[in-house]
Amino acid sequence: MRIDLRLAGTDRACAILIGSNLLDECVTLLKQCVKGRRLAVVCDAAIAESHGGPLIILLTSAGFDCVLILIQATEANKTLETAARLYSEFLKSGLDRTSAVVAVGGGIVTDLAGFAAATFMRGITLISIPTTLLGMVDAAIGGKTGVNFPLPHSDSLGKNLVGAFHHPAVVLMDVNTLATLPPRAFRCGLAECIKHAIIADPELLDWLESHADSLDPGDSSDLVEFIARNVRIKTGVVARDEKESSQRLLLNLGHTFAHAIETREELGLEHGEAVALGLLAACAAGEHLKLTNLDLRPRLRGLMGQLGLPVRMKSAPPLSEIISAMKSDKKTRAGSIRLLIPIDAGVVEIVDSAPDSAVEAGMNAIVP
Ligand SMILES: NC(=O)c1ccc[n+]([C@@H]2O[C@H](COP(=O)([O-])OP(=O)(O)OC[C@H]3O[C@@H](n4cnc5c(N)ncnc54)[C@H](O)[C@@H]3O)[C@@H](O)[C@H]2O)c1
Numbered sequence: 439m440r441i442d443l444r445l446a447g448t449d450r451a452c453a454i455l456i457g458s459n460l461l462d463e464c465v466t467l468l469k470q471c472v473k474g475r476r477l478a479v480v481c482d483a484a485i486a487e488s489h490g491g492p493l494i495i496l497l498t499s500a501g502f503d504c505v506l507i508l509i510q511a512t513e514a515n516k517t518l519e520t521a522a523r524l525y526s527e528f529l530k531s532g533l534d535r536t537s538a539v540v541a542v543g544g545g546i547v548t549d550l551a552g553f554a555a556a557t558f559m560r561g562i563t564l565i566s567i568p569t570t571l572l573g574m575v576d577a578a579i580g581g582k583t584g585v586n587f588p589l590p591h592s593d594s595l596g597k598n599l600v601g602a603f604h605h606p607a608v609v610l611m612d613v614n615t616l617a618t619l620p621p622r623a624f625r626c627g628l629a630e631c632i633k634h635a636i637i638a639d640p641e642l643l644d645w646l647e648s649h650a651d652s653l654d655p656g657d658s659s660d661l662v663e664f665i666a667r668n669v670r671i672k673t674g675v676v677a678r679d680e681k682e683s684s685q686r687l688l689l690n691l692g693h694t695f696a697h698a699i700e701t702r703e704e705l706g707l708e709h710g711e712a713v714a715l716g717l718l719a720a721c722a723a724g725e726h727l728k729l730t731n732l733d734l735r736p737r738l739r740g741l742m743g744q745l746g747l748p749v750r751m752k753s754a755p756p757l758s759e760i761i762s763a764m765k766s767d768k769k770t771r772a773g774s775i776r777l778l779i780p781i782d783a784g785v786v787e788i789v790d791s792a793p794d795s796a797v798e799a800g801m802n803a804i805v806p
Contacts, residue, residue: 474536480551482543538563544570545577552583556604571627575668581605626710640783692716698763722803724779
């Protein structure tokens, strides 16, 4: 299945392929969109043997000159220092402006390698091969790339504070790669799918509720259409508002809370888990503001429980620190917190200058 993301008002486009056993197609597509022969394959170290190695063999036998660069996929490693290591490796391997970066991994690797591709020699071609559900339905599409950066006066990293918009020429989603994904990482991807359903597709929420017990990363039959449905939601929004001046903001639903809690090591949260909690907190903030339908939060909590996603944090971080992290978030304007509030399935509203009491109500809903 192929979905083309065409960016409004530009001649730029990104081809997204979703299916099984797509690696052979990868060679044909790379030959079409990479001018030179030199490629840097930036791959998650955890999947170097299972996915990176076979890809290198395939690309080398097709005539590409490849260097394999491995990345430990952790948030602590998604930094400017790691991006600088990538630039050095690119230079050592003789990459130039006709070369391309092939990112193979989850959102950490596609964000980081995408950022390196966006900035190396002012931008070279990027090909993304997401290997997590979250990477497929969200991180690898839409052109956002970036790294975390230390927050002032704090030991925490601010999420994705330094970055660039840089769309991959091709995104290749081979659902077979999901067969090796740990269940926890698969569940994290489902959190972003719940987000998509709340933003734009209430029937997807019904579908998730009725398929929660049967969704299986090892069974590709339902997955291709499920992923495609999510990709269409995201590309539909991005095509109309690439640089996030209006509609694309909605895709950050749950993320203002998520970004403030996910870099706190004591909570031990993955990004998708923080998003699940962030969605519940956003509902509670909306209830406090008398905007959100009171049925929505119990419904989402039930679905998250069914899917094995967390509905509470392990401990309660100090509210003042959460509020200050939110004020450093990219969506913040002039120091006031902007919250995206789910009103009901399919309806989301932007609340500029949300009061601290709404944040407190949101956090109270997810404390132990
Ligand atoms: N750019 C965007 O628009 C955007 C959107 C959403 C999220 N993100 C970013 O994405 C990141 C989260 O992405 P993620 O959830 O994919 O996390 P991730 O990249 O950390 O991957 C999750 C885990 O799965 C492992 N893994 C990856 N593919 C595998 C496979 N096929 N088999 C076995 N193990 C595999 C990884 O080593 C890691 O341990 C965050 O940094 C977040 O900020 C970016």
